[in-house]
Amino acid sequence: MKVLVAIKRVVDANVKIRVKSDHSDVDLANVKMAINPFCEIAVEEAIRLKEKGVASEVIAVSVGDDRCQEQLRTALALGADRALQVKTDVAVEPLGVAKLLNAIAVKEGCDLVVLGKQSIDSDNNQTGQMLAAIGNMSQGTFASEVVCEEGQISVTREVDGGLQKLALQLPAVVTTDLRLNEPRFASLPNIMKAKRKPLAVLTPDELSVDVTPRLCTLSVVSPSEREAGVIVSNVAELVEKLKTEAGVL
Amino acid sequence: MTASILVIADHNNAQLNAVTLNTLQAAVELKAATGSAISVLVAGHQCDTVATEAAAVADVDQVIVIDDATLQNQLAESVAPAVVALTQESSYSHILSAATSFGKDLLPRVAALLDVSQISEIIEVVDAETFVRPIYAGNALATIKSSDAIKVMSVRGTAFDAVAATGGAAEQNRFSVTISNELSRFVSEEKIISERPELTSAAIIISGGRGMQSGENFPMLEKVADKLGAAVGASRAAVDAGFVANDMQVGQTGKIVAPDLYIAVGISGAIQHLAGMKDSKVIVAINKDVEAPIFGVADYGLVADLFEAVPELEQSLS
Numbered sequence: 116m117k118v119l120v121a122i123k124r125v126v127d128a129n130v131k132i133r134v135k136s137d138h139s140d141v142d143l144a145n146v147k148m149a150i151n152p153f154c155e156i157a158v159e160e161a162i163r164l165k166e167k168g169v170a171s172e173v174i175a176v177s178v179g180d181d182r183c184q185e186q187l188r189t190a191l192a193l194g195a196d197r198a199l200q201v202k203t204d205v206a207v208e209p210l211g212v213a214k215l216l217n218a219i220a221v222k223e224g225c226d227l228v229v230l231g232k233q234s235i236d237s238d239n240n241q242t243g244q245m246l247a248a249i250g251n252m253s254q255g256t257f258a259s260e261v262v263c264e265e266g267q268i269s270v271t272r273e274v275d276g277g278l279q280k281l282a283l284q285l286p287a288v289v290t291t292d293l294r295l296n297e298p299r300f301a302s303l304p305n306i307m308k309a310k311r312k313p314l315a316v317l318t319p320d321e322l323s324v325d326v327t328p329r330l331c332t333l334s335v336v337s338p339s340e341r342e343a344g345v346i347v348s349n350v351a352e353l354v355e356k357l358k359t360e361a362g363v364l
Numbered sequence: 365m366t367a368s369i370l371v372i373a374d375h376n377n378a379q380l381n382a383v384t385l386n387t388l389q390a391a392v393e394l395k396a397a398t399g400s401a402i403s404v405l406v407a408g409h410q411c412d413t414v415a416t417e418a419a420a421v422a423d424v425d426q427v428i429v430i431d432d433a434t435l436q437n438q439l440a441e442s443v444a445p446a447v448v449a450l451t452q453e454s455s456y457s458h459i460l461s462a463a464t465s466f467g468k469d470l471l472p473r474v475a476a477l478l479d480v481s482q483i484s485e486i487i488e489v490v491d492a493e494t495f496v497r498p499i500y501a502g503n504a505l506a507t508i509k510s511s512d513a514i515k516v517m518s519v520r521g522t523a524f525d526a527v528a529a530t531g532g533a534a535e536q537n538r539f540s541v542t543i544s545n546e547l548s549r550f551v552s553e554e555k556i557i558s559e560r561p562e563l564t565s566a567a568i569i570i571s572g573g574r575g576m577q578s579g580e581n582f583p584m585l586e587k588v589a590d591k592l593g594a595a596v597g598a599s600r601a602a603v604d605a606g607f608v609a610n611d612m613q614v615g616q617t618g619k620i621v622a623p624d625l626y627i628a629v630g631i632s633g634a635i636q637h638l639a640g641m642k643d644s645k646v647i648v649a650i651n652k653d654v655e656a657p658i659f660g661v662a663d664y665g666l667v668a669d670l671f672e673a674v675p676e677l678e679q680s681l682s
């Protein structure tokens with residue numbers, strides 16, 4: 116089966132972001148960018164399916180401006196067979212991304228779409244579930260284990276209170292949690308090879324998808340900062356302060 | 365007829381999850397802004413006790429019960445079409461659920477079927493169409509205005525006080541709809557049964573990180589927890605290393621908590637961890653590295669070897 120993997124270009128997880136002084140957005144000028152960590156896990160899972168002979172082809176797709184080609188090249192270096200950029204110069208909401216991914220999944224005949232559970236910039240946790248709804252597909256969200264069987268897949272999900280196992284009919288959507296796998300690093304020869312792998316560019320119009328935003332960001336501010344408190348010298352002082360000063364014991 | 369506010373209850377067919385009361389506070393604020401009534405949807409199987417509990421909540425005007433065998437495990441593929449069928453019957457201005465693993469799985473599926481965008485994890489209701497939500501692991505707060513006809517949003521429980529669980533007498537109505545789910549099937553679940561309070565509602569939490577070195581050392585924290593009536597949490601590093609179960613992870617991509625007291629033991633304080641606990645009232649950090657970023661947010665820091673400090677803490681609590 117063909118597997119589609121959705122990857123998003125986001126700020127690197129180690130960067131401490133700052134809000135712009137005009138409160139219009141966060142300041143991403145000259146900030147290190149990367150593949151969303153959950154998407155890296157999605158790419159790894161798809162590649163492993165190919166290595167197991169379950170996936171015939173792995174297609175990486177990203178919705179964004181031309182800079183996301185950098186992350187698509189990384190996905191190709193990791194082992195994706197080809198890449199698709201859906202070119203948009205404005206940020207597309209999860210609903211729009213889900214519609215675009217559905218159009219591609221249908222066009223390419225993909226039986227499985229793997230996404231991250233959450234973008235670490237917008238923290239939405241929506242796109243996979245929306246794609247499953249639009250494509251009338253099954254959904255295995257927050258997956259920590261994926262096993263492909265004949266005509267169906269078995270997904271273990273990380274849920275509040277423990278783990279849940281589901282059997283999903285194909286076509287299916289899986290969103291990755293942190294424990295699904297440990298992504299590999301791209302080797303230098305593979306990075307070189309990735310430069311020659313196909314990367315096609317599409318537009319929302321070509322996919323007949325309307326990505327007009329429904330939400331408008333009025334302002335972005337910094338949360339109130341917590342002040343560092345005191346360093347206590349021993350456990351007795353700590354307990355004493357928690358009892359009398361903080362009143363929490 | 366004015367549209368009403370629909371709150372999708374989080375429950376296990378036997379009990380209402382307490383976080384639904386926090387979600388209802390957001391609904392109460394929307395009711396103040398719009399004058400609309402509040403309906404609570406209990407979708408499940410043999411879930412009458414949940415409906416009774418929901419009807420007793422003071423601010424609830426109506427409880428709608430969809431009871432169907434296919435809703436036993438509340439899979440999104442079954443619940444979402446049921447919610448959509450309900451929206452075709454009555455008119456809703458807002459659809460809310462808690463940002464639990466159930467709400468996160470279900471709500472975007474509902475929103476997409478209704479062709480509306482979703483606003484995730486709101487922490488403030490500004491007015492009927494404007495909400496505040498954290499982005500970038502809580503390092504920025506965005507004020508978002510929605511132009512959709514139905515506003516679909518998940519609610520961060522720690523940001524809203526719980527409404528009173530009693531004092532109400534809402535009417536209960538059954539809604540029947542034919543539900544079939546050919547897409548997915550529940551196979552099994554492994555629930556962690558614990559006598560301790562739940563992380564998201566505990567008044568005190570003690571969490572361990574990589575500094576704990578192994579799962580065998582967690583009973584050290586559990587002993588403290590038992591004396592304090594506290595819940596036990598963990599950092600991602602502790603969960604990834606297999607010390608403890610996944611559902612104990614506190615952070616940006618785990619559970620968001622805001623207890624009266626949070627004790628971080630052997631946790632460095634990465635932004636992703638802070639995102640899940642920095643709204644706690646009082647934070648204590650026990651770490652042997654005086655440079656650990658966790659001390660930057662702690663009200664009380666103890667620079668010590670946890671293997672000495674934690675047993676001593678436990679002793680001094682008896």
Ligand SMILES: Cc1cc2nc3c(=O)[nH]c(=O)nc-3n(C[C@H](O)[C@H](O)[C@H](O)COP(=O)(O)OP(=O)(O)OC[C@H]3O[C@@H](n4cnc5c(N)ncnc54)[C@H](O)[C@@H]3O)c2cc1C
Pocket residue numbers: 128152153235572573574575576598599600601602613614615616617618619629630631632633634635636637640650651652653656668669670671
């Ligand atoms: C996409 C993404 C999502 C993430 N989501 C989360 C999340 O939800 N929650 C989360 O927690 N993390 C999350 N992380 C991981 C996060 O970045 C950190 O790696 C993690 O929080 C570190 O855990 P830690 O503090 O336990 O380990 P470390 O950073 O290794 O810190 C261990 C600490 O223990 C101290 N220590 C060691 N031995 C002792 C001793 N004997 N006595 C006292 N102190 C001692 C050390 O000084 C050190 O400060 C995420 C990361 C990514 C990329």
Ligand SMILES: Nc1ncnc2c1ncn2[C@@H]1O[C@H](COP(=O)(O)O)[C@@H](O)[C@H]1O
Pocket residue numbers: 121122123124151153154157176177178179207209212229230231232233234235237238239240241242243
């Ligand atoms: N612009 C995008 N391009 C490609 N994939 C995306 C994009 N936005 C979101 N996704 C996918 O959806 C997942 C969840 O994102 P979100 O719903 O924004 O939290 C991500 O991990 C990606 O797999």
